[in-house]
Amino acid sequence: AQSVTQLDSQVPVFEEAPVELRCNYSSSVSVYLFWYVQYPNQGLQLLLKYLSGSTLVKGINGFEAEFNKSQTSFHLRKPSVHISDTAEYFCAVSERGNTPLVFGKGTRLSVIA
Amino acid sequence: DTAVSQTPKYLVTQMGNDKSIKCEQNLGHDTMYWYKQDSKKFLKIMFSYNNKELIINETVPNRFSPKSPDKAHLNLHINSLELGDSAVYFCASSQDLGQSNYGYTFGSGTRLTVV
Numbered sequence: 001a002q003s004v005t006q007l008d009s010q011v012p013v014f015e016e017a018p019v020e021l022r023c024n025y026s027s028s029v030s031v032y033l034f035w036y037v038q039y040p041n042q043g044l045q046l047l048l049k050y051l052s053g054s055t056l057v058k059g060i061n062g063f064e065a066e067f068n069k070s071q072t073s074f075h076l077r078k079p080s081v082h083i084s085d086t087a088e089y090f091c092a093v094s095e096r097g098n099t100p101l102v103f104g105k106g107t108r109l110s111v112i113a
Numbered sequence: 114d115t116a117v118s119q120t121p122k123y124l125v126t127q128m129g130n131d132k133s134i135k136c137e138q139n140l141g142h143d144t145m146y147w148y149k150q151d152s153k154k155f156l157k158i159m160f161s162y163n164n165k166e167l168i169i170n171e172t173v174p175n176r177f178s179p180k181s182p183d184k185a186h187l188n189l190h191i192n193s194l195e196l197g198d199s200a201v202y203f204c205a206s207s208q209d210l211g212q213s214n215y216g217y218t219f220g221s222g223t224r225l226t227v228v
């Protein structure tokens with residue numbers, strides 16, 4: 001069965017600085033990978049997804065992620081964060097799209113003015 | 114129009130009570146899910162329904178009973194509520210079972226507090 005590990009539970013970063021949120025997955029088959037964002041007291045919103053093809057995927061709000069099969073990673077990056085990016089970020093995996101999404105435990109991104 | 118709507122948004126109730134949470138999606142999706150988010154923000158799938166049929170039932174106490182009257186609705190009924198049931202419950206939908214590659218659309222959650 002697939003699993004997801006988000007290595008950092010909290011990441012504080014100053015406004016306009018770059019950020020990387022780390023995600024590693026475990027699966028014996030091909031996977032689809034996702035990043036979701038949860039703003040306070042709201043549901044989850046899809047940021048970006050990797051299905052196949054180019055390993056660098058771009059999402060909304062200036063975020064991007066790179067799929068690295070050899071390292072089984074799918075790290076999320078943004079070159080310059082804003083206060084409004086403060087939220088909880090979840091990495092998720094689905095095996096070949098045929099299983100429900102399994103989520104990591106989330107990373108709390110706090111952007112400091 | 115909200116794509117996936119849940120009611121109520123907040124629910125405070127006493128131990129031992131029975132309560133229901135409703136979910137409706139207007140996206141024409143075939144598959145719906147219930148996830149539980151605990152106090153540490155961990156999201157875990159509880160149930161999955163495809164076209165009104167139960168597909169996945171994770172290790173969830175049988176006090177939890179999902180019901181899908183049609184493919185646009187998936188309700189969650191909880192009997193004999195316990196303190197440990199306090200959490201945020203999210204409903205989600207996807208195009209169909211094999212289409213999770215498009216991602217899910219989530220509702221805004223129901224915060225259940227058992228006192």
